[in-house]
Every structure is written in structure tokens, then in C-alpha cells.
Amino acid sequence: MTYQFDFGWLIGSLPVLLKGIRITVQLILIGAVFGVALGIACAWVRALGPKWLKPVVATYVELIRNTPFLIQLFFIFFGLPSLGIRMSELTAANLAMIVNLGAYSCEIIRAGIQATPRGQFEAGASLAMTPFQTFWHVVLVPALQRIWPALSSQIVIVMLGSAVVSQIAAEDLTFAANFIQSRNFRAFETYIVSTLIYLALAILLRQLLAGLGWMLFPRKASR
Amino acid sequence: MSLIAITEVKKRFGDNEVLKGISIDVARGEVVAIIGKSGSGKSTLLRCINGLETIDQGSIVVAGAQFLPDEVHLKALRLKVGMIFQQFNLFPHLTAGGNVMLSQMVVKKTPKEDAEAVARKMLDRVGLAHKFDALPDELSGGQQQRVAIARALAMQPIALLCDEITSALDPELVAEVLAVVKELAAEGMTLVMVTHEMRFARDVCSRVVFMHQGRVHEIGAPEDVFANPRTPELRQFLGVQ
DSSP states (O other): OOOOOOOTTHHHHHHHHHHHHHHHHHHHHHHHHHHHHHHHHHHHHHHHSOGGGHHHHHHHHHHHHTSOHHHHHHIIIIIGGGGTOOOOHHHHHHHHHHHHHHHHHHHHHHHHHHTSOHHHHHHHHHTTOOHHHHIIIIIHHHHHHHHHHHHHHHHHHHHHHGGGGGGGTOOOHHHHHHHHHHHHOOHHHHHHHHHHHHHHHHHHHHHHHHHHHHHHSOOOTTO | OOSEEEEEEEEEETTEEEEEEEEEEEOTTOEEEEEEOTTSSHHHHHHHHTTSSOOSEEEEEETTEEOOSSHHHHHHHHHHEEEEOTTOOOOTTSOHHHHHHHHHHHHSOOOHHHHHHHHHHHHHHTTOGGGTTOOGGGSOHHHHHHHHHHHHHTTOOSEEEEESTTTTSOHHHHHHHHHHHHHHHHTTOEEEEEOSOHHHHHHHOSEEEEEETTEEEEEEOHHHHHHSOOSHHHHHHHTOO
């Protein structure tokens, strides 16, 4: 059996593909920035924050980490309208990714904070900094540096997981691929192309995160 | 009036009472060495003066700032007494200069240029002006400890607490740190230091406190304490018969 590859459809479908790429990139950029910000806030609460807030954050984190992303997405997009909270597919997708990454990155960042030597907190305190000032100016950057590879991986995982937002008709790259293959009946080629695009995006994202780490964290001049 | 007034301070960790009623007064410009075996409570006492440990009874007042365990009082107290640690505790993500600038900008809201000027001056004072842009990782232990001293000095404290600041250093690096401390003492800085450097305590300090089992066991001028130890515990500690 021989299979005749045909990529002739590619040029005509380019606009759809490009739009899908744009949406996927947009989803991951917004998701990463706000998800990690949420993760930092939650990690602060769980590691150093006020006692009364801890159970609230713990509940959120465990709820998200122990349920499927697809269900979280459905809950936000199909469930919340029953409470009168309606949003577009894209907003729902963004929100789901932020909430999801927020919970996972919370635990990763918390590990980084808890690995901080006690002397760092004491040095901050002895210089008359408040506990929060010490966290923000002293503890946070080395904590992020410690867990940066793990956090980067989690961001890439969320980016790849964003494929499921096509299920609520958010027009991301997977949605575009599904749409194209339903028109050209060239499922094999279409998914080869979309796979390669995801692969390229993931590698690019990893490079971007490595570069960001390179900028954020100090390096010895000799290294 | 004394600069640091420690009155009947008691402190317990669970069932273990580590400070059993300590009273010491330190005058302005005095250099006090606290010596004693490990577990005698000397480090705990020092940490209480900076509010890093709470106290169960008694009072600590530094130049009018009373130690009370709330943020306002702690800040007032810590602005008056700086602390230097055995493990240096420099901030690893900041340069030497950045370490000295940070608390000035965060706590005192000093503008960056002014904070930098102070940082350069303080690093110069500890002989490290040329290391302004070096990361802690790139410095030797002795240099790191001198940066830590500069960092504490930049807050313009009226007293400095030194918690075994040469104990984590290689022997050949001890001298450079002690030289800086000696200079500070000569300039009239009030110093309270927990130390194992007996020779330094004898040469530089105005008073020596020997702590034993959570109490001030002997206190006096170094020539008395070292030459004529009155109690068997101190004699044993000093290794004299």
C-alpha cells in the first residue's frame, strides 16, 4: 500500500492556520503571564501568608490539580452561564488556562520559596524590612531561579494542553487543523503540519523562557 | 543612661529555658564580647536584641526603642541595631552594591542615587569599593562578611550585633574581618559580639560577659575576666587552672 502525500491544500488554508497560530500564541502568552502572577500570589499565601487565607488557596490549588483541564474549561464556559456569568470562547479559554497554570505554578513556586535558607529572612528582618518586603525583594527572585526549569516545563505543558480549548470552539491551532481536515479530507497531512507547528512553538517557547531566565537571574561574569 | 538596657530577660523554647533572667546594660561606644559554651544562650540573647526571637519576660530597650513583637516596634528597634550573621546571609541575586543599597531604598525610601553613594562609601569603608558590581558568589567568605558589615552600616545603626561573625571563615580570612570590626570600635561604634576569638575580645572589648546555662555568670573588664576568672566554670571554659 502506498500513500500519496498531498500538501497542495496548504497555501489555500494558510490564513486559517495563521489565525489558529495567532490565537494559540495569544492564549499562552496571556495564560503564562497571569497564570504565573497568580501562582506567585498563591505561593506567597501558602508559604508565608496570613493563616486565614491558606485554606482558601489550598482548596483552589487541590481542586484544580485533581480535576481534568477539559472539565475546568467546560465548567467555565458551559457551567458558569447558569449563574449569569457569560463570556466568549476565547475569554473562557484564557481564564481556564490562567486558573490552571496558577494552581500548578503555585506549588512549584512554593517549593522554591520553602527552599530559601532561613538566614535570608533573618537578614531582611534585621535590616528592618517587613516580612512582605523581604519576600518581594529578597526571597522571590532566588526562589524563581531555583525552580525556573520546572516552571518553564509547566508553562510548555499548559501551552500544549491548550489544544483542548478547540472543544469550546475557541479558534486556536487545533481548531484550525480540525476545520481544515474536515474540508480537504487530508487528515494525515493536516495533522503532520499542525504537529510540526506545535513542536516549533514549544521549542520556541522553551527558548524564550530560557532567555527570560537569563535576563532575570544574575550570572557570574566568569560563566 | 545606657544605650542598650537588657532587664531580667527570660526566654524559653518549649520546656527548655535558655535565658534565665539576663540583665546587661551597654553604654554608648562600648564594645561588649559575649563568650560561653554552645548552648549557654549567648546567640539567643543577641537575636533577642534584634527582635529575631521573642522574649517571654523582661524588657529590652535600645536608645528608647522598646522591643515589642509588632511590626512598628520591631522596625524602630531594628533601625537602631544592625546585625551581622555567622553565615553572612548576603542576598545572592544582588551585587555587593545592590546588597548595601536594597534596605536603604526599601525601608528608608532613599532615592537610588543617594543609596548608591552611601553604598559606595560603606563598601569603601570595609575596603571593598572595587567589588561594587561583584555577586556574593564571586567573593571570598571574608569579603562577603565585610559586605554584610557594610550593608548593616548603610542603615546608620547606633549599635551593631555580631553573631560569631568569623566562625564560618577560613583561618586566614578571619583577620580581615576583625580588622574592620576593630576600626568600627575605634570610631566609637557600640558593638555587642558573640565571639570565640578570645584574643580579639581581650584586645578590643571594654567588657566581657561570660554566659553559662542561660545566666550571666561573670561580667567585667577583659583583663579581670581573662586574668582572674572567679568561677570554676569560666576557668574551665578558658582552659586555665
